[in-house]
Amino acid sequence: MSKPVFVYVTYIASTPEKVFKALTDTDATAKFWFGNAVTSDWKVGSPVKFHREGKLIVSGKVLEHDAPRRLSYTFQSHHEPHNGTEKPSRVVIDLEQQRDQVKLTVTHDDFTPDSKVFASISNGWPLVLSSLKSYLETNRVLYAPWYEEQVKREAEKAAS
Amino acid sequence: MTARFTPKTVYVTYIAAPPDKVWQALTSSELTRKYFWDRTVKIEPKVGGAFTLRFPDGRVNVQGKVVDYDPPRKLTYTWQVEWPEEFRRLPECLVSYEIAPAGEAVRLTMTESHSWDVPEAILSGGRMGWPAILSSLKSLLETGKPLSIAMEPPRDMIEAIKKLK
Numbered sequence: 001m002s003k004p005v006f007v008y009v010t011y012i013a014s015t016p017e018k019v020f021k022a023l024t025d026t027d028a029t030a031k032f033w034f035g036n037a038v039t040s041d042w043k044v045g046s047p048v049k050f051h052r053e054g055k056l057i058v059s060g061k062v063l064e065h066d067a068p069r070r071l072s073y074t075f076q077s078h079h080e081p082h083n084g085t086e087k088p089s090r091v092v093i094d095l096e097q098q099r100d101q102v103k104l105t106v107t108h109d110d111f112t113p114d115s116k117v118f119a120s121i122s123n124g125w126p127l128v129l130s131s132l133k134s135y136l137e138t139n140r141v142l143y144a145p146w147y148e149e150q151v152k153r154e155a156e157k158a159a160s
Numbered sequence: 161m162t163a164r165f166t167p168k169t170v171y172v173t174y175i176a177a178p179p180d181k182v183w184q185a186l187t188s189s190e191l192t193r194k195y196f197w198d199r200t201v202k203i204e205p206k207v208g209g210a211f212t213l214r215f216p217d218g219r220v221n222v223q224g225k226v227v228d229y230d231p232p233r234k235l236t237y238t239w240q241v242e243w244p245e246e247f248r249r250l251p252e253c254l255v256s257y258e259i260a261p262a263g264e265a266v267r268l269t270m271t272e273s274h275s276w277d278v279p280e281a282i283l284s285g286g287r288m289g290w291p292a293i294l295s296s297l298k299s300l301l302e303t304g305k306p307l308s309i310a311m312e313p314p315r316d317m318i319e320a321i322k323k324l325k
Contacts (some may be wrong), residue, residue, distance in 0.1 A: 009291035010173070013299055099161050101295075101307050130174035130298070132267075138302050142174050142265045 004118045005109040012102045012131045013054040014136040016068035019102050022132060023071055023093060033128055034143075040073075048073045060088055067155035070094050075108070077117045081155045086117050104129065115157050163274035165254045168283055171290045172269050177301040179259045179266050181233070183232035185297050186257055195296035195306040205229060211237040219243050224252060234258050239272075249278050249324040270294060271307035285313050 012015035012019055022028040025036075029050070031036035036057050040048040042065045050058040074088040090110040096103045108127055111118050131142040175182055175217035185191045198216045203209065207229050213222040224238035236256035240245035254273040259266050271285045289311065296307040 011292055011295035011299075011309055013305070013307060099308050099310060121290055124263065126172040128197070131297065133295070134302060137299060138176070140176065143263050144174060156209055 003113055004111050004115060005107065006122050006125065007108075007155065008106045008125045008129060009135055011098070012104060012133045012136050013100060014102050016097050018104050018136060019104060019132075020068035020071065021097050022136060024065075028135070032046050032131040032141045034131070034141075041074065059084075060091075063090065064092075068095055075117075075121075077120065079120070080118050081159075082120070084143075087112060088114060089115070089117060089121075104132075116155070119158055120155070166240055166275075167271045167273045168278060169272040169286050169290065170269065171294055172267060173294050174262060174265045174267050175298045175301055176265045179261060181301055182259050182266055182297075183235070184300055185222040186235055187231075191300065193294065195300045196293055197311075200290040203229075205231075205237075215243070224255075227254065232259055246260050246318070246321055249321055250282065253278075256322045268294065268297075279320050281314070281316040288314060 022032065024040070024042055026037045026039055033050070034053045036050040037039050037052070038048065038050050040046055040062060042062055045061045045104040048058075048060045048062055049056060056078045059076050059078060061063045062073050064072035069086060070092065072090065072092040075091045076084055076088040077086065088110075092107045094105045094107070095128055096105075106129065108121055108125065127142070131160060167287075179279065185195070187203050189202060190202040192199055193216070194210050194224070199221055200216075202212045202214070205226075207226055209226040209229070211222075211224045211226055212220055215221050220242045222239055222241050224240050226235075226237050228234045234257070236254060239253045239255045241250055241253040242321035245285070251274075253275070254270060254271075256271045256273070258269045258271075260269070268291055272290070288311075292309040292311055294309070296309060300306040
Protein backbone atom coordinates (compact mmCIF):
# COMPACT_ATOMS: atom_id res chain seq x y z
CA MET A 1 0.00 0.00 0.00
CA SER A 2 1.44 3.39 -0.92
CA LYS A 3 1.48 6.17 1.66
CA PRO A 4 -1.44 8.56 1.23
CA VAL A 5 -0.83 12.25 0.43
CA PHE A 6 -3.51 14.90 0.68
CA VAL A 7 -3.14 18.06 -1.44
CA TYR A 8 -5.65 20.90 -1.53
CA VAL A 9 -5.37 24.26 -3.28
CA THR A 10 -7.52 27.33 -2.77
CA TYR A 11 -7.21 30.94 -3.89
CA ILE A 12 -8.04 33.73 -1.44
CA ALA A 13 -8.53 37.43 -2.22
CA SER A 14 -6.08 38.56 0.45
CA THR A 15 -2.35 39.01 1.07
CA PRO A 16 0.15 36.30 2.13
CA GLU A 17 0.74 38.27 5.34
CA LYS A 18 -2.94 38.20 6.31
CA VAL A 19 -3.35 34.53 5.43
CA PHE A 20 -0.21 33.61 7.37
CA LYS A 21 -1.40 35.63 10.37
CA ALA A 22 -4.81 33.91 10.30
CA LEU A 23 -3.19 30.46 10.23
CA THR A 24 -0.95 31.19 13.23
CA ASP A 25 -3.21 33.39 15.38
CA THR A 26 -5.08 31.92 18.37
CA ASP A 27 -8.19 34.11 18.04
CA ALA A 28 -8.41 33.85 14.24
CA THR A 29 -8.10 30.05 14.21
CA ALA A 30 -10.73 29.81 16.98
CA LYS A 31 -13.07 31.69 14.64
CA PHE A 32 -12.59 30.02 11.26
CA TRP A 33 -11.36 26.62 12.47
CA PHE A 34 -14.64 25.81 14.25
CA GLY A 35 -13.43 26.64 17.73
CA ASN A 36 -10.00 25.03 17.36
CA ALA A 37 -7.60 27.64 18.75
CA VAL A 38 -3.90 27.25 17.90
CA THR A 39 -1.14 28.15 20.33
CA SER A 40 2.62 28.10 19.67
CA ASP A 41 5.60 30.42 19.86
CA TRP A 42 6.28 29.24 16.28
CA LYS A 43 9.99 28.60 16.83
CA VAL A 44 11.26 25.55 14.96
CA GLY A 45 10.97 22.58 17.32
CA SER A 46 8.41 24.26 19.59
CA PRO A 47 5.07 22.59 20.34
CA VAL A 48 1.91 23.47 18.35
CA LYS A 49 -1.43 22.80 20.03
CA PHE A 50 -5.03 23.14 18.91
CA HIS A 51 -7.55 23.25 21.77
CA ARG A 52 -11.32 23.31 21.52
CA GLU A 53 -13.33 24.07 24.63
CA GLY A 54 -10.25 23.28 26.72
CA LYS A 55 -9.72 19.89 25.09
CA LEU A 56 -6.55 19.06 23.16
CA ILE A 57 -7.57 18.29 19.55
CA VAL A 58 -4.27 18.34 17.65
CA SER A 59 -0.66 18.50 18.80
CA GLY A 60 2.59 18.74 16.89
CA LYS A 61 5.94 20.46 16.55
CA VAL A 62 6.94 23.39 14.37
CA LEU A 63 9.00 22.17 11.40
CA GLU A 64 9.19 25.43 9.44
CA HIS A 65 7.98 28.99 10.02
CA ASP A 66 8.92 31.16 7.08
CA ALA A 67 6.41 34.04 7.18
CA PRO A 68 4.57 34.71 4.94
CA ARG A 69 5.57 31.88 2.60
CA ARG A 70 5.58 28.56 4.37
CA LEU A 71 4.30 27.04 7.59
CA SER A 72 4.91 23.42 8.50
CA TYR A 73 4.23 21.33 11.57
CA THR A 74 3.74 17.73 12.60
CA PHE A 75 0.12 16.78 13.23
CA GLN A 76 -1.17 14.27 15.72
CA SER A 77 -4.93 13.98 16.12
CA HIS A 78 -6.25 13.64 19.66
CA HIS A 79 -9.78 13.95 18.35
CA GLU A 80 -12.29 11.10 18.58
CA PRO A 81 -11.84 8.38 17.47
CA HIS A 82 -8.07 8.76 16.99
CA ASN A 83 -7.22 9.92 20.54
CA GLY A 84 -3.53 10.32 19.80
CA THR A 85 -3.02 6.66 18.94
CA GLU A 86 -1.69 7.26 15.45
CA LYS A 87 1.84 8.58 14.95
CA PRO A 88 2.10 12.23 13.84
CA SER A 89 1.80 13.14 10.16
CA ARG A 90 3.12 16.32 8.51
CA VAL A 91 1.35 19.50 7.35
CA VAL A 92 2.97 21.94 4.92
CA ILE A 93 1.14 25.14 3.99
CA ASP A 94 2.57 27.18 1.12
CA LEU A 95 1.42 30.69 0.26
CA GLU A 96 2.12 32.48 -2.99
CA GLN A 97 0.92 35.89 -4.10
CA GLN A 98 -0.72 35.77 -7.55
CA ARG A 99 -2.11 39.05 -8.85
CA ASP A 100 -4.85 40.10 -6.37
CA GLN A 101 -5.03 36.81 -4.53
CA VAL A 102 -3.05 34.26 -2.60
CA LYS A 103 -2.62 30.69 -3.78
CA LEU A 104 -2.71 28.49 -0.70
CA THR A 105 -1.54 24.89 -0.97
CA VAL A 106 -1.88 22.40 1.87
CA THR A 107 0.18 19.24 1.53
CA HIS A 108 -0.55 16.79 4.31
CA ASP A 109 1.54 13.62 4.17
CA ASP A 110 3.83 11.26 6.08
CA PHE A 111 0.89 9.13 7.23
CA THR A 112 1.18 5.52 8.23
CA PRO A 113 0.08 3.28 5.31
CA ASP A 114 -3.09 2.20 7.16
CA SER A 115 -3.85 5.69 8.50
CA LYS A 116 -7.35 6.39 9.78
CA VAL A 117 -6.57 10.06 10.41
CA PHE A 118 -6.14 10.48 6.64
CA ALA A 119 -9.89 10.07 6.00
CA SER A 120 -10.70 12.62 8.70
CA ILE A 121 -8.30 15.26 7.42
CA SER A 122 -9.43 14.67 3.81
CA ASN A 123 -12.92 15.76 4.92
CA GLY A 124 -11.62 18.42 7.27
CA TRP A 125 -9.25 20.52 5.15
CA PRO A 126 -11.75 21.54 2.43
CA LEU A 127 -14.10 22.71 5.17
CA VAL A 128 -11.42 24.53 7.19
CA LEU A 129 -9.94 26.22 4.13
CA SER A 130 -13.36 27.17 2.74
CA SER A 131 -14.07 28.77 6.11
CA LEU A 132 -10.68 30.52 6.14
CA LYS A 133 -11.39 31.93 2.66
CA SER A 134 -14.83 33.21 3.76
CA TYR A 135 -13.31 34.64 6.95
CA LEU A 136 -10.66 36.64 5.07
CA GLU A 137 -12.88 37.71 2.15
CA THR A 138 -16.18 38.39 3.92
CA ASN A 139 -15.29 38.40 7.63
CA ARG A 140 -17.74 35.59 8.24
CA VAL A 141 -16.92 31.96 8.86
CA LEU A 142 -18.70 28.81 7.83
CA TYR A 143 -20.43 27.16 10.72
CA ALA A 144 -20.10 23.40 10.63
CA PRO A 145 -22.60 21.59 12.84
CA TRP A 146 -22.44 18.68 10.41
CA TYR A 147 -18.70 18.23 10.76
CA GLU A 148 -18.80 16.12 13.90
CA GLU A 149 -21.34 13.78 12.31
CA GLN A 150 -19.28 13.49 9.19
CA VAL A 151 -16.13 12.59 11.13
CA LYS A 152 -18.10 9.99 13.05
CA ARG A 153 -19.57 8.47 9.87
CA GLU A 154 -16.15 8.26 8.23
CA ALA A 155 -14.70 6.65 11.34
CA GLU A 156 -17.49 4.08 11.43
CA LYS A 157 -17.00 3.36 7.75
CA ALA A 158 -13.23 2.95 8.26
CA ALA A 159 -13.80 0.64 11.24
CA SER A 160 -16.38 -1.60 9.53
CA MET B 161 -23.22 4.96 -19.83
CA THR B 162 -21.33 6.45 -16.88
CA ALA B 163 -20.16 3.10 -15.50
CA ARG B 164 -17.06 3.03 -17.67
CA PHE B 165 -15.83 6.33 -16.18
CA THR B 166 -13.60 6.32 -13.07
CA PRO B 167 -13.27 9.39 -10.81
CA LYS B 168 -9.73 10.78 -11.04
CA THR B 169 -9.99 14.28 -9.61
CA VAL B 170 -12.34 15.44 -6.86
CA TYR B 171 -12.53 18.98 -5.51
CA VAL B 172 -14.73 19.98 -2.59
CA THR B 173 -15.56 23.51 -1.50
CA TYR B 174 -18.10 24.89 0.96
CA ILE B 175 -20.01 28.00 -0.06
CA ALA B 176 -22.17 30.31 2.02
CA ALA B 177 -25.03 30.45 -0.47
CA PRO B 178 -28.30 28.57 -1.03
CA PRO B 179 -28.17 25.50 -3.32
CA ASP B 180 -30.17 27.22 -6.09
CA LYS B 181 -27.63 30.07 -6.28
CA VAL B 182 -24.81 27.54 -6.68
CA TRP B 183 -26.84 25.75 -9.34
CA GLN B 184 -27.39 29.06 -11.11
CA ALA B 185 -23.65 29.77 -11.03
CA LEU B 186 -23.00 26.45 -12.79
CA THR B 187 -25.67 26.88 -15.47
CA SER B 188 -25.87 30.62 -16.19
CA SER B 189 -23.63 32.06 -18.92
CA GLU B 190 -23.80 35.49 -17.23
CA LEU B 191 -22.10 33.96 -14.19
CA THR B 192 -19.67 31.51 -15.83
CA ARG B 193 -18.10 34.34 -17.81
CA LYS B 194 -17.28 36.01 -14.50
CA TYR B 195 -15.53 33.11 -12.74
CA PHE B 196 -14.59 30.72 -15.61
CA TRP B 197 -12.12 32.85 -17.58
CA ASP B 198 -14.78 34.62 -19.69
CA ARG B 199 -16.30 31.40 -20.95
CA THR B 200 -20.05 31.21 -21.46
CA VAL B 201 -21.94 28.02 -20.70
CA LYS B 202 -25.03 26.81 -22.49
CA ILE B 203 -26.93 23.81 -21.18
CA GLU B 204 -30.08 22.33 -22.61
CA PRO B 205 -32.00 21.61 -19.39
CA LYS B 206 -32.61 17.89 -19.87
CA VAL B 207 -30.76 14.59 -19.88
CA GLY B 208 -29.31 14.08 -23.36
CA GLY B 209 -29.34 17.83 -24.00
CA ALA B 210 -26.38 19.72 -25.39
CA PHE B 211 -23.69 21.35 -23.23
CA THR B 212 -21.29 23.92 -24.68
CA LEU B 213 -18.65 26.16 -23.21
CA ARG B 214 -17.55 29.00 -25.49
CA PHE B 215 -14.73 31.51 -25.56
CA PRO B 216 -15.75 35.19 -25.67
CA ASP B 217 -15.19 35.20 -29.47
CA GLY B 218 -17.79 32.44 -29.89
CA ARG B 219 -15.42 29.52 -30.57
CA VAL B 220 -16.41 26.32 -28.83
CA ASN B 221 -13.94 25.42 -26.06
CA VAL B 222 -15.73 22.32 -24.75
CA GLN B 223 -18.87 20.49 -25.73
CA GLY B 224 -20.77 17.49 -24.47
CA LYS B 225 -24.08 15.98 -23.52
CA VAL B 226 -26.03 16.33 -20.28
CA VAL B 227 -25.98 13.07 -18.29
CA ASP B 228 -27.62 14.21 -15.00
CA TYR B 229 -29.88 17.22 -14.71
CA ASP B 230 -31.37 17.40 -11.23
CA PRO B 231 -31.58 21.03 -10.04
CA PRO B 232 -30.32 22.06 -7.54
CA ARG B 233 -28.60 18.80 -6.63
CA LYS B 234 -26.67 17.19 -9.43
CA LEU B 235 -25.37 18.22 -12.81
CA THR B 236 -23.23 15.95 -14.99
CA TYR B 237 -22.12 16.34 -18.58
CA THR B 238 -19.65 14.72 -20.90
CA TRP B 239 -16.66 16.95 -21.63
CA GLN B 240 -15.02 16.93 -25.05
CA VAL B 241 -12.46 19.66 -25.60
CA GLU B 242 -12.76 21.24 -29.07
CA TRP B 243 -10.25 24.06 -28.81
CA PRO B 244 -7.23 24.33 -28.62
CA GLU B 245 -7.22 21.98 -31.60
CA GLU B 246 -4.71 19.40 -30.35
CA PHE B 247 -6.89 18.87 -27.25
CA ARG B 248 -9.46 17.19 -29.53
CA ARG B 249 -7.30 14.07 -29.28
CA LEU B 250 -8.38 13.69 -25.66
CA PRO B 251 -11.17 11.15 -25.17
CA GLU B 252 -14.27 12.72 -23.63
CA CYS B 253 -14.41 12.74 -19.85
CA LEU B 254 -17.23 13.26 -17.42
CA VAL B 255 -17.62 16.35 -15.22
CA SER B 256 -20.10 16.12 -12.37
CA TYR B 257 -21.19 18.62 -9.73
CA GLU B 258 -23.03 17.66 -6.58
CA ILE B 259 -24.61 20.30 -4.37
CA ALA B 260 -25.53 19.24 -0.84
CA PRO B 261 -26.84 21.37 2.04
CA ALA B 262 -24.24 21.55 4.82
CA GLY B 263 -25.41 23.54 7.82
CA GLU B 264 -25.88 27.14 6.69
CA ALA B 265 -23.71 26.53 3.66
CA VAL B 266 -23.56 24.07 0.80
CA ARG B 267 -20.93 21.54 -0.08
CA LEU B 268 -20.06 21.63 -3.77
CA THR B 269 -18.23 18.53 -5.02
CA MET B 270 -16.74 18.49 -8.51
CA THR B 271 -15.70 15.10 -9.87
CA GLU B 272 -13.75 14.61 -13.10
CA SER B 273 -13.96 11.01 -14.34
CA HIS B 274 -12.16 9.27 -17.16
CA SER B 275 -12.75 6.16 -19.27
CA TRP B 276 -9.10 5.36 -20.06
CA ASP B 277 -5.75 5.02 -18.35
CA VAL B 278 -5.19 8.77 -18.41
CA PRO B 279 -1.62 9.92 -17.67
CA GLU B 280 -0.96 12.09 -14.62
CA ALA B 281 0.38 14.84 -16.90
CA ILE B 282 -3.02 15.16 -18.55
CA LEU B 283 -4.84 15.07 -15.22
CA SER B 284 -2.62 17.93 -14.03
CA GLY B 285 -4.60 20.36 -16.20
CA GLY B 286 -7.83 19.80 -14.28
CA ARG B 287 -6.04 19.51 -10.96
CA MET B 288 -4.61 22.97 -11.56
CA GLY B 289 -7.74 24.48 -13.08
CA TRP B 290 -10.60 23.33 -10.87
CA PRO B 291 -9.29 24.86 -7.61
CA ALA B 292 -8.92 28.22 -9.42
CA ILE B 293 -12.35 28.06 -11.08
CA LEU B 294 -14.20 26.92 -7.98
CA SER B 295 -12.36 29.35 -5.65
CA SER B 296 -13.45 32.12 -8.00
CA LEU B 297 -17.04 30.80 -8.05
CA LYS B 298 -17.09 30.81 -4.22
CA SER B 299 -15.77 34.38 -4.09
CA LEU B 300 -18.34 35.50 -6.69
CA LEU B 301 -21.26 34.06 -4.72
CA GLU B 302 -20.05 35.25 -1.32
CA THR B 303 -18.62 38.67 -2.17
CA GLY B 304 -20.05 39.52 -5.61
CA LYS B 305 -16.49 39.65 -6.96
CA PRO B 306 -14.71 36.80 -8.76
CA LEU B 307 -10.93 36.30 -8.59
CA SER B 308 -8.55 37.18 -11.44
CA ILE B 309 -6.35 34.10 -11.63
CA ALA B 310 -4.00 33.86 -14.62
CA MET B 311 -3.41 30.32 -15.82
CA GLU B 312 -2.24 28.38 -18.86
CA PRO B 313 -2.42 24.60 -19.38
CA PRO B 314 0.72 22.99 -17.89
CA ARG B 315 3.51 22.34 -20.40
CA ASP B 316 3.66 18.66 -19.42
CA MET B 317 -0.04 18.33 -20.24
CA ILE B 318 0.39 19.81 -23.72
CA GLU B 319 3.39 17.52 -24.37
CA ALA B 320 1.38 14.48 -23.22
CA ILE B 321 -1.53 15.43 -25.48
CA LYS B 322 0.79 15.82 -28.49
CA LYS B 323 1.88 12.21 -27.97
CA LEU B 324 -1.71 10.93 -28.23
CA LYS B 325 -2.74 9.43 -31.56
